Amino acid sequence: MEKMTRVSAGLGSASVAGKTMFCHLDAPANAISVCRDAAQVVVAGRNIFKIYTLEEDGFVERLNLRVGRKPSLNFSCADVMWHQMDENLLATAATNGAVVTWNLGRSCRNKQEQLFTEHKRTVNKVCFHPTEVHILLSGSQDGFMKCFDLRKKESVSTFSGQSESVRDVQFSMKDYFTFAASFENGNVQLWDIRRPDRYERMFTAHTGPVFCCDWHPDDRGWLATGGRDKMVKVWDMTTNRAKEIYCVQTIASVARVKWRPERKWHLATCSMMVDHNIYVWDIRRPYIPFATFEEHKDVTTGIVWRHQHDPQVLLSGSKDSTLYQHAFKDASRPIDRANPEGLCFGLLGDLAFAAKESLVGGEAGRKPYPTGDRRHPIFFFKKPDVTEQFAQVSSVLNVFESPAGGGGAAGLMDWFVQTAQLYLLSGKPFAELCDHNAKVAKQLNRPQVSTTWTMLRIMFSEPANLSSSSANHNFSKLGTLPLMNSFSMKELSSVLNERNKENRQDNIHSLETNINNNDVENEETEGSEGQAEYVFGDAELDDDDLYSMEHDNQTVEEQDYALPQEAFPLRHEIMDHPSAPEPLEKAESPHVSGSEAESVCVCLTPSESVSLISVSQLLFPPNLPPPFFCPVVKEMLSYYAEQGDVQMAVSVLIVLGERIRKEIDDLTQEHWYMSYIDLLQRFELWNVSNEVIKLSTCAAISCLNQTSTTLHINCSNCKRPLNNRGWICDRCHQCASVCAVCHHVVRGLFVWCQGCGHGGHLEHMRSWLRDNTHCPTGCGHLCEYT
C-alpha cells in the first residue's frame, strides 16, 4: 500500500518535471534502467555504474556502485535492470559472463549481493520477472539462458538456444510463465519458464542478429523485434504462427526498442551504429518517424520510458557519456518538415507526381486520366484515430507517361520505321547530322534519344568547326541545346512557406538525377574535374544571372562563342517539350484554380518561367579532346543495344565513324549491324538497309552487298548460258546483250522483256515503250514496261 502511494506520487512529479535536461557521465553508458517510482535512474557501462536521482531541474548523482580499489570486470556492465517490484534490487550483466545482483539496502559501501558466474561468455541481457520478486533471467553469448531464483546460490534452470548467442530476453508482461529470447542468427524463441528442455515456439524474425525485443505493455500478443537488418517488426503472437503485422524500416541497425506507454501504436528505437538519434515511430506509418530526439552526439545505447504510465518523458544514455531526459514536447517532428508532394521526371520523359489525396482526389469533376496516363494510388491509411494528435496522410501517386513515347514500349514500331527513314547517316558535316537526327528523334517523341544525339554533337564537335561556321546560324540551331529539361514552377498561393522551398529543392534534386541519367555519362563529365559544368539554377537565380554567366564566358572565349542573348529561347524550349507535360497541366489545372492554401502547383506553362536548370554547351572548355568521351559513348552504345534499340547503336556508330570505331570490338559491331539490318529487312526498308550496309565499316557487313549479286544469263540467240562475259556469247560469237533500239552492246543496266527476251538500254527501252507497245525488234510481242 505504501508502495502504491509512492508510485502515484512519483507519477505526479514525473509529469510535472518533464523537461529536457541532461548530465555528463564520466564514461560511456551501455545501458540504463529506471526505478519503479520514476525518481531514480541507474546508468551502467564498462567504466561506470551510478545511480542518479531525477530532480526537477537536473540529475543528481546519488550513489556510485563502482567501488573498490581495482574494480573488477564484474563492474563492466553490458546491461542493467532495476527491479520493478523491489526498489532496492538491481541486476547487471557483466561482459565477462557474470550476473550480479545488487541490494541498495545494504549498509556497507559495497552493495553487491550475489554473483553468478555460470555463463561462459558475455551476458548480453538480464531481466527480472515483472511480478515475481525473486526470479531473474539472463541471456548470454554462449547461447544459454539461465533462470535464477535469488534465494538460491545457483541457477534453477538453463535454457539452451542451440549454441546461438542470445541477444535479448524479455518476460511477457501478461503471461506469467512466458518469455521471449532473440538470437544472433535471426531467430526468436518463446519459452515456458517451467519447461527448460525445449522452446514452445520458434520463428525467424530477421536476417542477421535480432538485437532486441519488447512485449507490448497492454496488448498481450504483440512483440516488437529489432535487428541488424535495420528493421523493426511487430509480431502478433496470439495466432498459431507468429504473424508479422507491422514493419518499420529504419536507417541503421536497431539496438533497442521500447513500446511507448499509454500509446498503443508507438514505439521508440535507437540504433547501434552511425545514427545517433532516438526515434518514436507510429507503426502504422512506417515511413517517417513520429518524433525524433536528436540530442546525442554518439550512438544511443539505452532508452527507457521514465514511468510506465507516462508517455511524455524518455530517458536515454549514450556512448557520448551523457544521460538525457527527453520531454516529448521538445521532440522534433519530421513530418512537419516533410514534403507532402513529390515530383520526378522519369528517364523516358515520364513524370510522376505524388500529393495528398485531399489535393488530388478533391476534384471529383475532373477527368481522372488524361489520354494514355496511368494512375497508381500506392499507399493510404485507414480511418484516422481521433485520440492521437497525428496527421493522417493519404497520398496518391500519379504517373504520367507520354502516350507515344517510351521508345516503342507500346509495341508499335512506327517510330522505328520513321526513324530509319528520316535519319541522316552521312553526306553532311557531323554536327548537322547529329542535329538532324536529334530533331527526328524529338519529333518522334523520344527525348532520350534526341538528347543523346545532342550530347554527341557537343562531345565530338571540334571547336574549330563551330567557329568556322556562322556562329549565329549555329546557335540558333542549338537553341534546343542548352536546356535539356526545364520546367517552371509557379507559385500560386501567396504564402511562400518553407515547405515550398523544400519542395523545390527536392525537385531540383530529382531533376539532377534525371539529367544524370539522361546524359548516360554521369560523374565523369559532371564537373568533377571541372571540365564540364552544369548550372543548376537556384529558384532565386533569375534569368539575368544566368545571362551574366554567359557573358563572362563570352568574354573569355569571344571568338568561338559569340552569342546573341536571344539564342537562349528558354520559353520555346519549354513549349517544345512534347506531350509529356501537357496531360499534367490538364490534370492540375482544376486544383490550380481552386488555389488551396499550402498547395504547390506544378505547371509547365512557359509564362513567367524561371529556369531551374540549364545545361549549356558554352561552358565546355573548347579544348576538351573528343577521345575523352569515348568510354562513355561506348557504354552508351552498349546500353542502347542492350535495351533493344540497336538502331540507335548502329546509327551513332555510323555517324561517329572513325571517332568511336576503334573503341568497340569488331565482333560487337558486326553483331549490331547484323541485327539492325535484319530488322530493317523485316520492315522492308531495303534502301535504308542497303545504305547501312554500304556505310558500315565492318568487312563482314559490307561484303553483304556482294553476296548473291551474280546473275546467270543465257545468250538470247543460242539460249546457252553465258559463262565468261555477260555481253558476248562464246558459242555463237554474238553480242548477246545488244540494245534493241540502238544496236550497241549494253554495258551496265540492261532491261529486257520477260516475254520475248529482247531488251536494251534502260533509257532507250523506256523512251521506246513510251510511244510504242510492240517490241523494238519487231518480233511482234506486246512488251510491257512497268
Add this chain to the structure above:
Amino acid sequence: MSVSADGLASSCSCRVCSVCQKTLCDKEADICIPGHYTPGPSSFIPEHEIIEAWSVEPWPVDPHTELLLAEFCSPSGRLDHLTQVMGLHPHYLQSFLRSQVYLLRRDGPLPLHYRHYIAIMAAARHQCWFLVSLHIQEFYRLGVCSDWLHGLKHANQKLRNLNDLNKILAHRPWLITKEHIENLVKTGEHSWSLAELVHAVVLLAHFHALASFVFGSGINPETPTPTSTYCSCEINGNNQPEQDVLLSSSPESELECLMERMKRLQEEKEEEEATEEEMFTRFEKEKEESLLVGSGVFNDKVTLSSRVSRFVEDDSFGYQDFARQGEDNPPTFRAQDYSWEDHGFSLVNRLYSDIGLLLDEKFRTVCDLTYYNMASHEGVDTSMLRRALFNYVHCMYGIRYDDYDYGEVNQLLERSLKVYIKTVTCYPERTTRRMYDSYWHQFRHSEKVHVNLLLMEARMQAELLYTLRAITQYMT
C-alpha cells in the same frame, strides 16, 4: 607502351633464411642452388595430399561455387596453387571465393584496376610475390594505366595516399586513428569517398591476411621462377635443427597431452573460476609473452627484391609488438565495445553493400569449421582449440575479450605453435618450413591448413576492427 607483366621482373637474389645464412657464413661455401623447385602447389605439403582432396567424388561444393571457380580461374585455365591448397577445406573455399570475387569483380565503389592495384600494394607489404604477380597479371589484362606497374611512384596520387594506411594496417593496425581516415577523406583533389575507402580497406585487409596464408602454407609461385621463395634448406627438408628434438619429448605424447589438457580445461570450467585480477594478468601475460615469442634476432634484413619493392614505400616500417616493455602502450581494444557482429558489420554493409554479409559468412564459416577430428582421434570437440587460436591472434593485436580466459591459450598452444602463429600473422615473410614442421607433428596437413585459415581470418578481422573503429570515430 609495351609493358609485359613479367618483363618488369628483374633479377633477384636467391632467398636464404637466416639459419642457412649462418651456416653459409660458417662454411663459406656456396650451396645455394638456384633453380631448385618443388613440384605442386605448396612446398610444405606433399602434392598428392592436395590432389587427393580435389579428387573426392562428389566434389562437395555446390554448382554456384564451381561457377565462381570457373570464373576465377579462366584466365590461366587452371586453378592457382592457392585455391588448390584451400581446396582442402571446400566449405571455406566456397565462402572465400564468394567474397573474393565480390571484392574484385562485382559492383563496387572502386574501379577494377584500382582493386588489383590495391591488392598488389597490400601483398607487396609482405613481399608476397605470389599474390603480387597474380594481380600484376590481372591488372595488366585490364589494359589500363599499365605504367603503374612500374611501381608505386607511377601510380596516381590517390592510390599513393593510401600507402600510409596500407603500411600501418599491415604491420601495426592498432596505430590507426581517425586522423588517418580524415586525411584520406578530407576534400581535395585526390580524396577518397567513405565507400571507396571501405572497399579499399577490406581489400587491404583481405590481401594482408591472404599473404599470411600464402606464406603460412608455403604456396609455390605459379610459374617456376629461377629463385624459389623459400630457402633451399626448407625444401630439402633436411637440416632439422636440433632444438626441435629437444622441445617435444615424443610426438605421440604431444597429441595425448593436448587432448588431456583440453579435457581438463573443460572440467575445470565447471568448478573453479579465476578472479578478475588473475584474468587480467593472464591476458597481459599472454600479450607480453607474445613479444618474446619469436621476436628474437631479426638482424638480418630481408632484402626486398626489386620486383616487389617498387610497390612499397617506406619499407623500413615493419612490425613492432603491440605491447612493448617500458613504453606507453596503446590502450587495449575491448572486443565487447566494438565487435564485428554488432558494429563492424553494420558499418561495412552500410558503406559497401553486401560485403558485410559475405564477410560475416566467411568469418562464421571459419569459426565453425570442424571435422570433429584431431589427428587420428575422431569425435573431438575442437571449439576450444579453435577459439584459442583465434583469440591468440587478436591478443597479439591487443584485442581483448572480457569473457575469455587467456590461461587457456597458454595451456593449449605450445611454444613452437606460438612462434609459428606470431610469424605467420605478424611477419609472414619470415615463415620457414621448419616452423611449419615444428608444431603438431601428429597432425594432418589439412589440419595445419585449417590453422592457417583461422589465423588468416583472425588477422583480417583484427585489421578490419581497428580501421572500422577509426572510421566510426571519424563519422561521429
